[in-house]
Amino acid sequence: MKIAIVCYPTFGGSGVVATELGIALAEHGHEIHFITYKQPVRLQLLHSNVHFHEVTVPKYPLFHYQPYELALSSKLVDMVKLHKIELLHVHYAIPHAYAGYMAKKMLEEEGIKIPMVTTLHGTDITLVGNHPFYKPAVTFSINNSDAVTSVSESLKEDTLRLFNIKKEIHVVPNFIDIDKYNGSYSEKERDIIANKDEKIITHISNLRKVKRIDTVIEVFNRIQKKMPAKLIMVGEGPEKKPAEKLCREKGISEKVLFVGNSHEVDKILCFSDLFILPSEHESFGLVALEAMACGVPVISSNAGGLPEVNIQGKSGFLSDVGDVDEMSKNAITILECPKMHAKFKKEARKISKNFETKSVVPLYEKVYQNALKNV
Numbered sequence: 526m527k528i529a530i531v532c533y534p535t536f537g538g539s540g541v542v543a544t545e546l547g548i549a550l551a552e553h554g555h556e557i558h559f560i561t562y563k564q565p566v567r568l569q570l571l572h573s574n575v576h577f578h579e580v581t582v583p584k585y586p587l588f589h590y591q592p593y594e595l596a597l598s599s600k601l602v603d604m605v606k607l608h609k610i611e612l613l614h615v616h617y618a619i620p621h622a623y624a625g626y627m628a629k630k631m632l633e634e635e636g637i638k639i640p641m642v643t644t645l646h647g648t649d650i651t652l653v654g655n656h657p658f659y660k661p662a663v664t665f666s667i668n669n670s671d672a673v674t675s676v677s678e679s680l681k682e683d684t685l686r687l688f689n690i691k692k693e694i695h696v697v698p699n700f701i702d703i704d705k706y707n708g709s710y711s712e713k714e715r716d717i718i719a720n721k722d723e724k725i726i727t728h729i730s731n732l733r734k735v736k737r738i739d740t741v742i743e744v745f746n747r748i749q750k751k752m753p754a755k756l757i758m759v760g761e762g763p764e765k766k767p768a769e770k771l772c773r774e775k776g777i778s779e780k781v782l783f784v785g786n787s788h789e790v791d792k793i794l795c796f797s798d799l800f801i802l803p804s805e806h807e808s809f810g811l812v813a814l815e816a817m818a819c820g821v822p823v824i825s826s827n828a829g830g831l832p833e834v835n836i837q838g839k840s841g842f843l844s845d846v847g848d849v850d851e852m853s854k855n856a857i858t859i860l861e862c863p864k865m866h867a868k869f870k871k872e873a874r875k876i877s878k879n880f881e882t883k884s885v886v887p888l889y890e891k892v893y894q895n896a897l898k899n900v
Contacts, residue, residue, distance in 0.1 A: 532616040534565040538811040539646035543616040601628035613641040622666035640671035640896035647808025672896040677830030680808040700885035706818035719755040727797040732762025740803040747853040794819040817877040822869035840873040
């Protein structure tokens with residue numbers, strides 16, 4: 526198949542999954558065309574079946590906000606015609622499914638029929654999509670997709686609850702290439718981050734309020750009072766400066782490393798002893814899955830799709846959003862007992878294998894095949 530993938534090219538979970546999906550599909554023999562405003566951060570153009578087409582938005586003084594959706598839909602039309610693309614797979618209802626629908630209608634005017642698969646990732650539904658300004662457009666985009674997938678049962682339920690959806694939603698979970706998380710690193714590399722006797726606690730996100738960064742720091746503060754520890758904060762976002770201030774106020778700045786966005790997430794996780802993800806909303810929790818693939822136990826909230834990934838009492842512990850006391854207690858319990866820690870590490874790695882690329886990508890291929898049959 527010749528497939529166009531439309532996604533955000535950033536460090537966020539949806540962009541990562543879309544990119545990894547395209548790469549995996551290319552290895553299955555499909556011809557993949559990424560169409561977005563910048564080369565995705567996880568995309569390395571070293572495969573004969575992978576192509577990238579940049580969407581540029583001309584700047585006109587007439588527009589207060591530059592019309593990306595218009596530029597994207599026009600680019601999709603051009604690329605479908607030029608490369609004989611057979612199917613569109615758009616990640617995020619807004620703006621991608623909306624632009625994809627317009628491209629479909631323009632192509633139909635020229636006698637070209639092409640199916641569109643829309644994957645819902647989370648904030649396009651629970652935050653942006655549910656805003657009154659966007660809700661009609663999100664509903665329309667989903668209902669006019671040829672197939673719709675959701676990354677978790679929880680997100681599917683939220684979508685059906687919040688919108689008047691007439692399309693069937695297929696749950697296809699996020700996935701990872703387990704082989705990339707083989708835990709290979711040297712003690713010398715670890716020593717750059719922490720002393721041998723220090724536990725390494727990690728958090729990875731876009732550092733927004735919804736990720737509850739203050740909870741991460743408070744849980745770590747309680748951990749470091751019980752044992753030597755370092756906290757690694759990976760990511761950039763609006764809560765970074767407030768988090769740095771909070772660390773100074775608690776007198777733990779020298780124990781917290783803010784490393785920004787990183788291309789070495791797998792290495793950082795392989796160094797880690799515990800992962801913390803206390804999010805207020807989390808449609809799936811891809812970073813938790815990545816941590817588990819590295820054999821890192823997870824302390825998380827029970828929000829959204831997290832209970833479908835982080836299994837209570839096996840790969841880690843789940844707590845109510847904002848329950849710092851329970852999260853801290855569970856974290857310390859795991860870290861204080863080497864035998865228990867080893868057991869959780871083993872279970873985390875085992876559970877992560879349920880989400881291997883080779884198991885999930887065929888589910889998408891089946892969705893594609895059904896969409897093509899029904900055009």
